[in-house]
Amino acid sequence: MLKRNTLILSAAVAAISADAAVTLPNYITDNMIVQQNSVLTVNGHAAAGSTVRVSAGWTDTIQSVKAGKDGKFTVSLPTPPAGGPYTITFLDKDGRVNVENVVSGDIWFCSGQSNMEFPVQGWTTVMGYDREVATAHHPDIRLLQVRKKTAIEPQDDIEVNGGGWQICSSASMADFSAIAYFFARELHEELGIPIGVIDSTWGGTPAEAWTSAYALGAVPGFEGELADLKAAAGDMSRLNALYDKRVEDWMKKANASDLGFDKGKLQAGPEWKAMQAPGYWEQAGLPGFDGIVWMQREIEVPADLAGKPLTLRFRAIDDEDETYFNGQLVGKGSGFDTPRSYEVPSGIVKGGKNVIAVRVSDFGGEGGFAPGYMEALVDGRTIPLDGEWNYCVQNDFAKMDPKPVSPQSSSYPSVLYNAMMHPLKDMPVKGVLWYQGCANVGRDEQYAPLFKALINDWRSQWGEQLPFYFVQLAGFLQPQAVQPGSEWAALRNSQAKALELDNTAMAVAIDLGNPADIHPKNKQDVAHRLALIALNRDYGKGCEYAAPNCVSVTRDGKSLTLKFDRPVKPSSNALTGFIIAGKDGVFTTATPVMKDETTITLSSPFVAKPEYVRYNWADYPCGNLYGTTGLPVAPFANDR
Numbered sequence: 001m002l003k004r005n006t007l008i009l010s011a012a013v014a015a016i017s018a019d020a021a022v023t024l025p026n027y028i029t030d031n032m033i034v035q036q037n038s039v040l041t042v043n044g045h046a047a048a049g050s051t052v053r054v055s056a057g058w059t060d061t062i063q064s065v066k067a068g069k070d071g072k073f074t075v076s077l078p079t080p081p082a083g084g085p086y087t088i089t090f091l092d093k094d095g096r097v098n099v100e101n102v103v104s105g106d107i108w109f110c111s112g113q114s115n116m117e118f119p120v121q122g123w124t125t126v127m128g129y130d131r132e133v134a135t136a137h138h139p140d141i142r143l144l145q146v147r148k149k150t151a152i153e154p155q156d157d158i159e160v161n162g163g164g165w166q167i168c169s170s171a172s173m174a175d176f177s178a179i180a181y182f183f184a185r186e187l188h189e190e191l192g193i194p195i196g197v198i199d200s201t202w203g204g205t206p207a208e209a210w211t212s213a214y215a216l217g218a219v220p221g222f223e224g225e226l227a228d229l230k231a232a233a234g235d236m237s238r239l240n241a242l243y244d245k246r247v248e249d250w251m252k253k254a255n256a257s258d259l260g261f262d263k264g265k266l267q268a269g270p271e272w273k274a275m276q277a278p279g280y281w282e283q284a285g286l287p288g289f290d291g292i293v294w295m296q297r298e299i300e301v302p303a304d305l306a307g308k309p310l311t312l313r314f315r316a317i318d319d320e321d322e323t324y325f326n327g328q329l330v331g332k333g334s335g336f337d338t339p340r341s342y343e344v345p346s347g348i349v350k351g352g353k354n355v356i357a358v359r360v361s362d363f364g365g366e367g368g369f370a371p372g373y374m375e376a377l378v379d380g381r382t383i384p385l386d387g388e389w390n391y392c393v394q395n396d397f398a399k400m401d402p403k404p405v406s407p408q409s410s411s412y413p414s415v416l417y418n419a420m421m422h423p424l425k426d427m428p429v430k431g432v433l434w435y436q437g438c439a440n441v442g443r444d445e446q447y448a449p450l451f452k453a454l455i456n457d458w459r460s461q462w463g464e465q466l467p468f469y470f471v472q473l474a475g476f477l478q479p480q481a482v483q484p485g486s487e488w489a490a491l492r493n494s495q496a497k498a499l500e501l502d503n504t505a506m507a508v509a510i511d512l513g514n515p516a517d518i519h520p521k522n523k524q525d526v527a528h529r530l531a532l533i534a535l536n537r538d539y540g541k542g543c544e545y546a547a548p549n550c551v552s553v554t555r556d557g558k559s560l561t562l563k564f565d566r567p568v569k570p571s572s573n574a575l576t577g578f579i580i581a582g583k584d585g586v587f588t589t590a591t592p593v594m595k596d597e598t599t600i601t602l603s604s605p606f607v608a609k610p611e612y613v614r615y616n617w618a619d620y621p622c623g624n625l626y627g628t629t630g631l632p633v634a635p636f637a638n639d640r
Contacts, residue, residue: 021047021071021094025157027427028088028099029164033142033196034079036104041426043156045071046092057086058104067092079428080104082193101167103140105194106187107429108534109462110180111210111421112436114203115471115526118519122175127521133170140193141168141184143176146200150415152407153234154212154422158200165196177201179471182527183433183534190535198429200420202410206439207450209416215457216413219450221443224404225413239407246404254361254403257395259294263357264327266298272392278315281368281391288442288487290364292394296357299385305378306351310344312385315372317360324357326350336365349378356385359394363403398442411439422461431467431538432458433530437491438473438518444490448497455501469505469533472496472634474520475513477619482579484587489617493640505533508547508634515620529631547627548598553613553638559603560590560610567597568633570624577623578602580610585639587614612639 023045034040046052046067054063058080067073077088084103089096110116120136121129143166147159166172173181180197188195202209208216213229216222224246232239261267275284277295282288301310312323318336322329326349331342356376360368369389376383397403405412440447459466473492483489498504507529514520532545548566555561560580570576578590580602590602590613602613616623616635625633 021045021050022052022090022092022097024090024097024099025423026160026164027144027158027424029160030100031102031142031167032099032144032165033103033105033107033194034077035107035428035430036079036082036193038079038428040077040079040428042075042077043426044073044075044090046073046090047071047094050092050094053091054089055091056088057102058083082106084194103142103194105140105142105196106191107196107198107427108180108183108187108431108433109198109200109421109424109429110177110183110433111200112434112471113201113205113439114519115438115474115523116177116179116433116435117199117201117203118178118523119175120173120178120181124519125521126178126523128524133174136168136170136173136181138168138185138188140195141181141188142166142194142196143168143172143181143184144196144198145176146198146420148202148410149419150408150410150412151419152229152232152236152239152412152415154418156423158420158423178523179435179527179530180433182524183531186528186531187534187539190531190541191539198424200424202416202420204439205410205416205436207436207447207454208413209411210421210436211414211450211454212417212422212457213414215453215460216450219446219453221446222413228407229414236407243404243407250401250403253400254292254395254397259392259394261294262327263324264355266296266355267294267390267392272390274388275391276387277389278369278371278374278386280318280366280370281362282366284368285391286367286393289367289393289396289398290362291367291397292359292361293368294357294359294392294394295368296355296390297385297388298353298355299376299383301349301351301354301378301383302381303351305381306349307346308349308379309346310349310376310378312340312342312344312356312376314340314369314374314385316340316370317358318365318367318370319363320361322359324355324359326354327357337370363397417457421458425461429462429466431469431534432462433469433471435471435526437495441473441491442487444487444494447491448494451495451498452501455498455504465503467503467505467534467538468498468501469507469530470495470498471507471509471526471530473513474509475511475515475618475620476518477515479515479620479622480618481589481622482587483618483621484579484581484585484614486618488619489614489621489635490640492635493637496634496636503537505537505545506634507533508632510616510621510623510635511632513620532631544627544629544631547629547631547633549634550615550636550638555610556601558608558610559601560613561595562600562602562613564598564600564633567628568600568625569597569628570594571626572624575600575625577616577621577625579614579617580604580607581612581639582607582609583611585612587612613637614639 177199374385535541614637
């Protein structure tokens with residue numbers, strides 16, 4: 001690679017003290033990469049009113065800019081074609097700052113939640129991580145990891161891990177986004193130019209946290225938070241007070257339907273059912289449930305222990321609880337992983353049957369008694385509490401407006417955009433890679449306009465034609481052949497609607513999932529599919545990056561005929577993954593027949609006049625249709 005000597009401003013410069021007043025943004029550091037053939041805008045600080053001279057090793061031009069009364073200065077540096085290394089020098093009356101080992105190439109901004117955050121070797125590991133780490137020596141791949149931070153107003157600078165830009169090595173890439181690294185490696189190997197990737201990720205975060213407050217104004221559902229942000233005007237204490245009032249009002253609505261039963265008497269009736277405990281209720285009769293549930297059971301206290309103090313112990317109750325013994329409140333707790341220990345007064349402990357009633361509130365994720373111990377201790381003896389418990393649903397939060405999100409949370413609207421994306425507005429990038437969506441499952445109708453708003457929002461910062469490539473959610477949870485109500489499938493469908501925007505593309509990962517792990521370890525193939533998109537669309541390579549699409553669905557008597565725009569084939573003899581329905585919308589498994597390489601017919605003895613077809617429409621679907629290049633056909637539905 002071409003190397004050029006850094007321009008030496010003058011012999012006197014070398015003698016100036018290294019204690020310079022110039023300070024630079026946290027993303028302007030040694031080992032950085034600049035986006036080739038663009039303009040890098042640097043907003044720095046120097047002594048108030050001083051003149052700052054800036055030179056870059058790829059040009060003989062020296063720029064002089066004057067710092068304002070507040071010490072701020074701005075300089076724009078046209079960047080060269082791919083090459084380097086170079087030095088950028090900032091000189092003022094107090095000294096000089098050199099930014100060393102700078103290369104020019106292409107930068108990709110990689111963002112989203114945990115599957116994009118997923119490191120090569122960190123809090124989890126990718127497939128074959130030992131070999132991947134051992135072979136990760138790539139001096140022309142540069143890595144920048146943005147530190148997790150929230151802010152209720154747009155910030156001027158990011159915080160970074162590792163001191164800034166890092167040269168890719170076994171040490172620097174281990175805790176870096178695996179998808180970002182594998183993507184950069186493939187592009188560098190194919191193109192032979194420096195590639196930079198920025199890891200700006202936060203597990204478990206929804207799309208609205210990565211979108212500006214301005215852009216969210218066009219998306220229904222965030223009116224309350226946006227009104228609070230405006231009223232608070234950057235004052236976090238004021239925003240917290242507004243949030244507390246919203247939670248108070250929400251909880252009043254949630255508690256309005258209190259069942260009002262006798263908590264000291266074991267209940268019965270059709271509304272009361274049984275489940276085994278401990279164990280989260282999602283696996284014991286309430287799948288996907290968030291809300292308030294009463295749980296009861298009787299315990300037998302030996303007669304000789306009557307009138308003695310008793311302790312109730314639970315490994316944890318997810319998320320909050322009120323616990324009663326023979327109708328008297330004995331404790332309250334919160335925290336999905338916080339152990340509970342409640343002292344029961346001796347005066348209410350009876351010999352014989354006693355009733356424990358627990359009101360459990362779950363606001364997201366798993367709910368109920370966490371796996372682990374649950375017991376009553378009295379006078380040195382243990383009475384087990386595991387086994388069958390009565391339960392009755394008091395309130396299903398899915399039937400209410402969502403619980404207000406704390407402004408301290410990484411899920412609050414705009415807080416990640418403000419702290420982890422907006423500060424990079426003056427650093428040009430080649431494009432964006434995005435892998436997110438799990439945190440928005442269950443809100444598919446909102447996600448479609450939200451995701452488009454996010455893309456357009458980021459393009460207002462980096463350019464209207466910014467390439468934006470995203471990963472569709474992988475398969476997850478229990479496989480089901482017929483699951484038309486799948487919230488995961490609905491969210492995938494909403495993701496795909498972003499393809500209506502120009503210069504977007506989707507990497508399908510439906511076949512790379514794991515029914516038991518929301519974080520599948522095969523990140524190499526995900527990155528490869530993203531790289532194919534970029535290599536074709538942005539670098540003119542002839543590689544195929546997308547599978548065939550279904551372009552028409554027609555009914556012929558008792559069957560549907562599907563036409564694809566290119567040849568398709570199943571990965572095994574049996575073609576799977578299709579469900580069909582008539583106008584009644586009752587779906588059933590379809591019998592598919594390959595008529596030719598672009599035509600499939602579907603029928604079922606249970607659907608006399610089929611109208612609708614869905615393919616790979618389930619949490620963890622079983623479809624096996626691929627293009628000739630081995631890329632999977634994306635899930636689709638002609639009724640959505």
